[in-house]
Amino acid sequence: DIQMTQSPSTLSASIGDRVTITCRASQSVSTWLAWYQQKPGKAPKLLIYKASSLESGVPSRFSGSGSGTEFTLTIDVMQPDDFATYYCQQYSNSWTFGQGTKVEIK
């Protein structure tokens, strides 16, 4: 099974900050990687697919990069609505989620 490890687990940020979350795969997943945002009590929302493709309707301040085993999600300018938990997910071999990164207000 492919394991996904996110870092950090928790991140404190201020409005306007640039935030970067890292996701590492235990083996190559090529670019078969997605990023989701989840707020408390809500379903996850797809942000990025195929490692770097922005889902329709998602603000352009979100971007994804990487291939193989290392990936990043970047939020260019943190907005109040961006405080949430973020998950990566591989779909190269079955499906696996990372453990999540909670982005809190500093």
Added chain:
Amino acid sequence: QLVESGGGLIQPGGSLRLSCVASGFTVNSVYMGWVRQAPGRGLEWVSVLYVGDRTSYTDSVRGRFTVSRDNSKNTLYLQMNSLSAEDTAVYFCARDGGLRGKIGAFDVWGQGTLVTVSS
């Protein structure tokens, strides 16, 4: 849109069937998945039903859970047997984005239904 139902309180060893009604697309035209989230924990992929009826399960539910669909009702199901406390979670159904070039990524999610396994 996806709307789940069927969750509730069930005793250990019991069975439950979750339903997920789809609208705006047909469930037999895309992969459909189930993802769960235990209280205070992260997301865990549970199962996928492929277009050609092939299925896939995470190790912890294989042999106990069965995913299926009823095309006439445009509904996805998750039959859960031999439930234990470790199965307590919110269960989400989700649509794979394959029809829109996003195969493998879940682009539409239901609101989730809570399953609590406890005596």
